Each structure stands twice: as structure tokens, then as C-alpha cells.
Amino acid sequence: xxxxxxxxxxxxxxxxxxxxxxxxxxxxxxxxxxxxxxxxxxxxxxxxxxxxxxxxxxxxxxxxxxxxxxxxxxxxxxxxxxxxxxxxxxxxxxxxxxxxxxxxxxxxxxxxxxxxxxxxxxxxxxxxxxxxxxxxxxxxxxxxxxxxxxxxxxxxxxxxxxxxxxxxxxxxxxxxxxxxxxxxxxxxxxxxxxxxxxxxxxxxxxxxxxxxxxxxxxxxxxxxxxxxxxxxxxxxxxxxxxxxxxxxxxxxxxxxxxxxxxxxxxxxxxxxxxxxxxxxxxxxxxxxxxxxxxxxxxxxxxxxxxxxxxxxxxxxxxxxxxxxxxxxxxxxxxxxxxxxxxxxxxxxxxxxxxxxxxxxxxxxxxxxxxxxxxxxxxxxxxxxxxxxxxxxxxxxxxxxxxxxxxxxxxxxxxxxxxxxxxxxxxxx
Ligand SMILES: *Cc1c(COP(=O)(O)O)cnc(C)c1O
Numbered sequence: 244x245x246x247x248x249x250x251x252x253x254x255x256x257x258x259x260x261x262x263x264x265x266x267x268x269x270x271x272x273x274x275x276x277x278x279x280x281x282x283x284x285x286x287x288x289x290x291x292x293x294x295x296x297x298x299x300x301x302x303x304x305x306x307x308x309x310x311x312x313x314x315x316x317x318x319x320x321x322x323x324x325x326x327x328x329x330x331x332x333x334x335x336x337x338x339x340x341x342x343x344x345x346x347x348x349x350x351x352x353x354x355x356x357x358x359x360x361x362x363x364x365x366x367x368x369x370x371x372x373x374x375x376x377x378x379x380x381x382x383x384x385x386x387x388x389x390x391x392x393x394x395x396x397x398x399x400x401x402x403x404x405x406x407x408x409x410x411x412x413x414x415x416x417x418x419x420x421x422x423x424x425x426x427x428x429x430x431x432x433x434x435x436x437x438x439x440x441x442x443x444x445x446x447x448x449x450x451x452x453x454x455x456x457x458x459x460x461x462x463x464x465x466x467x468x469x470x471x472x473x474x475x476x477x478x479x480x481x482x483x484x485x486x487x488x489x490x491x492x493x494x495x496x497x498x499x500x501x502x503x504x505x506x507x508x509x510x511x512x513x514x515x516x517x518x519x520x521x522x523x524x525x526x527x528x529x530x531x532x533x534x535x536x537x538x539x540x541x542x543x544x545x546x547x548x549x550x551x552x553x554x555x556x557x558x559x560x561x562x563x564x565x566x567x568x569x570x571x572x573x574x575x576x577x578x579x580x581x582x583x584x585x586x587x588x589x590x591x592x593x594x595x596x597x598x599x600x601x602x603x604x605x606x607x608x609x610x611x612x613x614x615x616x617x618x619x620x621x622x623x624x625x626x627x628x629x630x631x632x633x634x635x636x637x638x639x640x641x642x643x644x645x646x647x648x649x650x651x652x653x654x655x656x657x658x659x660x661x662x663x664x665x666x667x668x669x670x671x
Pocket of ligand 1: 330331332333356358359399403428430431449450451452453462463464615
């Protein structure tokens with residue numbers, strides 16, 4: 244694609260990161276189902292391993308299909324570099340890996356995907372890392388939670404299970420003053436609704452499993468680096484700013500400039516942790532990203548209509564969609580997600596836990612699954628499933644109390660979606 248124009252989002256979603264294959268003109272990105280790549284000669288191989296020349300060595304590190312996806316998501320997020328990972332959870336570990344060491348901590352929002360709360364409150368302890376969970380609406384609490392060992396703040400743009408929008412600019416300002424990066428999980432907003440880097444985020448992580456692929460076929464993740472953080476401004480990030488023993492003493496920053504984080508993530512993170520995306524998965528996600536804008540428009544349109552309908556239903560006591568005027572977070576929509584508040588939200592049934600279970604068992608069009616961001620409308624009772632491992636207090640803090648049902652509104656005809664909810668609510 245040869246053009247000097249600054250291409251718009253919808254065009255980048257289709258073209259960024261991919262040109263016709265030079266060997267045969269293949270228009271779609273081929274699935275490069277190969278493990279290794281032939282070196283031109285011994286000198287070429289040596290230069291690749293020295294990071295003096297960029298190229299393909301082995302698919303645990305990089306692969307042309309996977310790179311096309313990384314570059315496309317990077318363009319959509321307005322980043323400097325990106326890597327793809329085997330899942331969203333892998334992307335989170337990969338984002339933290341270059342920043343952390345035993346004894347270091349992160350500040351994490353109390354409102355996160357249930358699996359992330361478990362990953363941060365339990366599993367990362369095995370690496371000697373810890374997370375301090377803080378209500379990000381309490382800016383003073385965020386500030387006072389940061390200590391000398393804090394290496395990042397982590398939040399979601401539109402927090403799962405829905406209805407909450409983070410004031411990214413306010414949190415980024417605090418991270419900035421503390422000299423640490425803000426990491427934003429942008430899974431539920433997608434870059435169509437919000438580009439966190441424009442709000443001060445250093446790193447953006449995605450579960451590509453959700454809206455980026457969009458049809459429930461792939462498990463994948465992406466980490467995008469803004470390229471804007473000065474890793475050498477303090478001694479907090481020695482893996483990036485000092486000789487890295489895991490890569491024959493290379494100083495990644497400032498040697499590799501705004502690609503320091505990305506190269507570190509490939510050369511050490513993917514090399515040694517091996518959380519690599521496979522080329523077939525990358526291909527499906529590339530197909531999905533092509534229609535991201537169209538799908539997100541319809542997701543938002545349908546979610547808004549369904550939320551408004553539910554809000555008036557006599558058996559429903561609350562709907563937590565930030566796109567509703569009644570939401571305490573409605574005022575953040577124009578600033579953070581100006582094209583809409585996403586399609587993931589929860590509602591509360593007056594009948595409590597039993598009513599939720601009855602509703603879920605009565606829905607016919609909705610699929611009862613532990614997933615979101617599919618073309619299909621999905622429903623789940625978080626308290627008995629995704630947030631089951633949390634204490635009742637954590638469940639309530641995360642917006643997943645026992646009387647709450649979470650929906651991910653699909654792109655079917657909205658009248659069919661509402662009719663399904665209507666018949667199921669009638670049985671409650
Ligand atoms: C699903 C999800 C994840 C985890 O992604 P996987 O691809 O399932 O590993 C992380 N964050 C959010 C917001 C999610 O919805």
C-alpha cells in the first residue's frame with residue numbers, strides 16, 4: 244500500500260501491517276505455518292541474533308502472520324510496537340515481565356475481569372510480585388498506595404463485568420508523577436471506542452479472544468507499547484535501562500529507542516516464557532479486525548437499546564450500563580469512549596440469586612458461556628462462574644454480586660435480543 248496520506252482508523256483496520264505477498268501476490272495475509280526461517284548466510288544469522296537486523300528466526304519469537312496482526316493492532320492503538328501472545332492473560336504477564344522483579348508491586352483497580360483479579364492476587368505471588376487493589380475513583384488512595392517498589396498501575400478502560408469507565412487521564416497523571424507506566428486492558432472497549440495511549444497509557448493489553456477476533460474462534464492477546472515512556476529516567480526498570488544479563492548484556496533502552504520494550508518482549512519475554520500466538524489464530528484475528536468498526540457500532544447501538552429496555556422492566560432493579568443517563572459514569576463517556584460505552588454490562592434482578600439462575604436457564608437466543616465480545620449475545624451469572632473464586636466482598640467490589648447477571652450484547656437484530664429477554668424474564 245503506497246500512500247502518503249495519514250490513513251483513518253477504518254482503513255488501517257483493513258490494511259495496516261499487511262501488503263500483498265511479494266512472491267505470489269496473495270491478497271490476504273497467508274498463514275505462515277512454519278517453525279523456522281532459512282538464513283541467507285552465517286553473517287545474516289549472526290546479525291539477526293544480535294538484533295542488528297530485524298528478521299525471522301523461529302516462530303516462538305516472531306512469525307509473519309503474527310507480525311501482521313501485531314502491526315495492525317499497533318496502528319489502531321497508535322503505538323510504537325506490539326507483540327501478540329497466546330491469550331489475554333499471557334499478554335498481561337508479558338506486559339509486566341520487563342518491569343517487575345521479586346519484591347516489586349503493581350497498583351491494580353478493584354474493578355477488573357475476575358480472572359485478572361485471581362492472576363494478580365494469587366498467581367503472580369509465585370514470581371515474588373504483588374498487587375495492591377485500589378478503588379481508582381479514589382485518586383488519593385491511588386497516590387498513597389504507590390511506594391518505592393511500585394512498578395505500574397493496571398486498569399481496564401471499560402471494566403469487566405461492565406458499566407464502569409476508568410478516568411484514564413486522571414490515573415495516567417498520577418502514574419506520570421510517580422515515574423511509572425500505566426497499563427490499560429482495552430479488551431472491552433477496543434481501539435474503536437478508546438485509544439488509551441491518547442489518554443496517557445504507556446502499555447495497552449488486549450484479550451484478542453474477545454472483540455478483536457469478534458466471533459469466538461480464537462484465544463489470543465496483544466501488548467502494545469506507546470514507545471513514549473522513558474525507561475532510563477530512573478533506576479526502577481533495570482531490565483530495560485541497564486545491561487540485560489539475559490541478552491548478553493544488551494542495554495535495551497535507550498539503544499533500541501522507542502522499540503526497547505517491544506524488542507525486550509520478543510528477545511527475552513517470548514523467547515523464554517514462550518507465550519506465543521500461533522499463526523492460524525493470528526489469521527482469524529486479522530479477519531476479525533477488518534470489521535471491527537462495523538461490529539462495534541452495532542454492538543453499541545444494540546447494547547444501548549437493550550439497556551434502556553431493561554431499565555424499565557419491573558423485575559429489574561438496576562442496569563449498570565455507562566451509556567445510560569442514570570449511570571454515575573455517564574459523564575466519562577464523552578471523554579473516554581466518545582463513540583459509546585461498549586456492549587458489556589450487568590443488571591440486577593429483584594428476585595436475587597434464584598431469579599438470575601432461572602433467567603439464564605430460560606434464555607434461548609443468548610448463549611450461557613464464559614466469554615464476551617462475540618457476534619452472538621452472551622449471558623453469564625458471574626458470581627457462580629467467572630467470579631466464583633472471589634470472596635463475596637471481592638465479588639461485590641468487582642460488580643459481580645449474587646443478584647447480578649452479565650450480558651455481552653451481540654450484533655443480532657435487536658428486536659430478537661429483546662424478545663428473548665422478555666420471554667425469559669416472564670418466567671422469573
Ligand atoms: C477475557 C479477558 C481477559 C483474559 O483474556 P484471555 O484471552 O481469556 O486470556 C483479560 N481481560 C479482560 C477484560 C477480558 O475480558
